[in-house]
Amino acid sequence: MALKPRKNIRIEALERAGRSSAFRRYRDLIRVSVREVVRKRRRYIGVVAAIALSTAGFIVIITMGNDLKKNFNNDLDLLGGATIINPYFEKKSYERLEWFRPRTMEAIAKIPGVLSTTRVTLKTGAVTTWKDRLFGFNLVGVEASYWNVFSFNAAEGRLFDDQDVAEGAKVVVVGTDLARQIFGGDKEAIGQLLSIDDNLYRVVGILGGVRAGDRSQFAFLPITTAKARVVGISDPYSAYVRCATWDDVVPVSKALPQVVAASQEDRGLQINVATEPLEQVKRIFWWVSLFIYSSIVATMILGGFGIWNIMMAAVVSRTREIGLKKAMGALDNDILYQFLFEALCVTTSASLIGILLGRIGVEYMSHLIGANPPEGLFLMCLAGGLAFSIILGVGSGLYPSIRASRMQVVDAMRYE
Amino acid sequence: MNNTASQDNFTAADDIVVLVSHLTKDYFNGEEKIPVLKDINLEVRRGEMVAVMGPSGSGKSTLLFCLGLFQQPTSGVYRVAGVDVLSLTRTQQALFRRETVGFVFQTCDLLENSTVYENLELPLIYAGVRKRERPDRIRHALDMVNLGHRIRQPSNRLSGGERQRVSIARALVNDPEFILADEPTGQLDRENSLRVLEYFQKITDEARTAMVVVTHDAMTSEHCTRKCVLSDGVLEG
Ligand SMILES: Nc1ncnc2c1ncn2[C@@H]1O[C@H](COP(=O)(O)OP(=O)(O)OP(=O)(O)O)[C@@H](O)[C@H]1O
C-alpha cells in the first residue's frame, strides 16, 4: 500500500512555512473580512449611522462654524464698534485747533492692520426750515469712505459716493429720525430739497446699518460741499480708523501718535479706543468658540464610544465564531487582524458616508445663510474626517480585537 | 538535518502519533476543584482509529479538547510524533494545530452567513494553501461525505445531518495528521453513518492517519480498531 508522505511536523518547519505564505494568507483574510462585513451589514447599521452623523456634524460645525463665527463677529463688532479707533485733536488754550491733513491720512492707512480710514467735519446746531417749521440737527461733512468704516448702508435711496465728493455735489444723506421729523417718513424724504444756510441740497438717501441708530439725528454732506458752503463748519479734526481684527486695535492705537507726528503738527492729539466694548466682544467670542469646540469634542467622543461599544458586543456575541476559527487553524494574529480590519472597514465606509452627508449639509447651510465657506477648509475637514475614522477604527477596535484573539478556544466553544 | 532526525525519531517511536501519559485535568468552580480527568494513558499509532466511550459528563469532550490543544491539561505528558506539544508557546501550538489536527465538534458548528464552500475554504486559507488548489480539495472532501451537490448552499440552510457531514469534511480538508471527532455520527442515519465510517476507515488505512472518535454508538465503535472506556477520570481498554 502506498503510504502518504508524512507532513513535516517539526515546529521550525511549520514556522518557516507560515512565514512564506503570510502574504497570501493576509490577502485572503482581508477578502474574507470584507465579505463578512458586507454580509453582516445589518449588525453595523447603528454604528455606521452614528459615525456617519458625527463625521457629518463635525464637518458642518468646523466648516460653517468658522463662517458663522465670522458673520457673528462682524455684527458684534459693529454693535460695539470695537475695532474702530477715533483719533481727534483737542483745543489747547488759545491756539488754533489742529486737523488731519490728507498726507497724514495716507500714512495712517499704511499702518499694518488698518482696514480703512476716514475723517469728518462737524457743525453742531445746524438748522433748516421746512414748511415754516424750524428743525435743529448735527451736520457732518464726510468722505465716501465714512460709510465703509462704520458699515453703513442706505435704508432708502443711496449713499453719496467718491464722485459726489469730488464734484462737491449738493446732495445730503439724513438720519432716519430726522427724515421722519422733517418729511414725515423715509420714503417721503427721498428727492426732497433741504435748505441749510440758504443752500438747497437734494436728499438722496436715508442712513441705515447696525449703528445707524446713534446717528439718526444727523445730516451728512460730502466733505467738500460742507467745507465750501456751510458757514462755521469745523476743520476735519476728527478721524476714524477701522482695524481688520480686534487683535490689531492695540498695536494700531500705539502706532498712531508717531505716525501723525511724523506727518504733521500733533498738538492736542487724543486717541479714543473703545476698550470696554472690545473686552466684551472678546468675552462673548470666547464663549462662542468654547461652545463650538466643545460640541465638536463631544461628537468625537460619542462616536468613539459607539464603535468601542459595538466592537465589544461583537466580541462577546461572536465567541463561538472565534473559537471555531481557531479550531479551523486561525492563529491569534489572524483573529486580531480580522477584527481590526472589520472595524476599519466599518469606520472608513461610515466616515465616507459622513463626508458625503457633511458636504450636503455644508452646501445647504451656506445656501441658507448666504455664506461661502472656503473650499480648502472643507478639504481639510475631509482629510481630518478620514484620519479621524481610521484612528477611531484602530483605537476603539484594538482592545476588543486583542481580547478576541486571546480567547481560549475551549472557553469560546463552551460559551453559550 | 532536522528532517532526518524527526524521521528517525518517528520510526524509533514505532509509528506512535499520539502519546499521552498520566494526563490530568481539573476544572475549578470558584474554590471548588472538579477533577474530570484523573489519570489518562493513551497511545495512538498511525492507521489506528480509537473509539472513546463513556457516560455523559465523564469528560470525553474535555479529553478531546486537551488532545486538540484547545485547553491546557493540569499535568501530564502529551507528545505528538515525538514533539512535546505542551511545552510549545501559544503561537507554536496554534501553528501545530493548524497543520496537524482535524477537529469535529460535538455541536457541529459551522460559520454562519457562509456557504459550505466558504466553510471548507477557511482552514485552507489559514494554512496558506494556494487558491487554485483549493476547489479540488474541497470538492474531494465533500464527495467523501456525500455532499458534493450542496457545495454552494448557505450553511444555515442545511439539515442537522448535513451540518455534521460538512463539519467532518472541514476537519479533513487540510489533510491532518490526526483527527479528533466528538460524536461524528450522533445525528446521522444508518446509511450516512456507514458512509462516514467507511470514509474514516479508508483514510486511516490509506493515509495512515491517526484518529480518536468519541461515541455512544455501538456501530461506530465496531468500525474502530480499538475501544476505550472513560469512566471516573480513567481511560481503560
Ligand atoms: N469550564 C468548566 N468548568 C467546570 N466544569 C466543567 C467545565 N467544562 C466542563 N465541565 C464539567 O466537566 C465534566 C465533563 O464534561 P465533558 O463535556 O467533557 O463531558 P462529556 O463526556 O463530553 O459528556 P457528553 O457525553 O454529554 O458530551 C462535566 O461534568 C462538565 O459539567
Ligand SMILES: [Mg+2]
Ligand atoms: Mg461531549
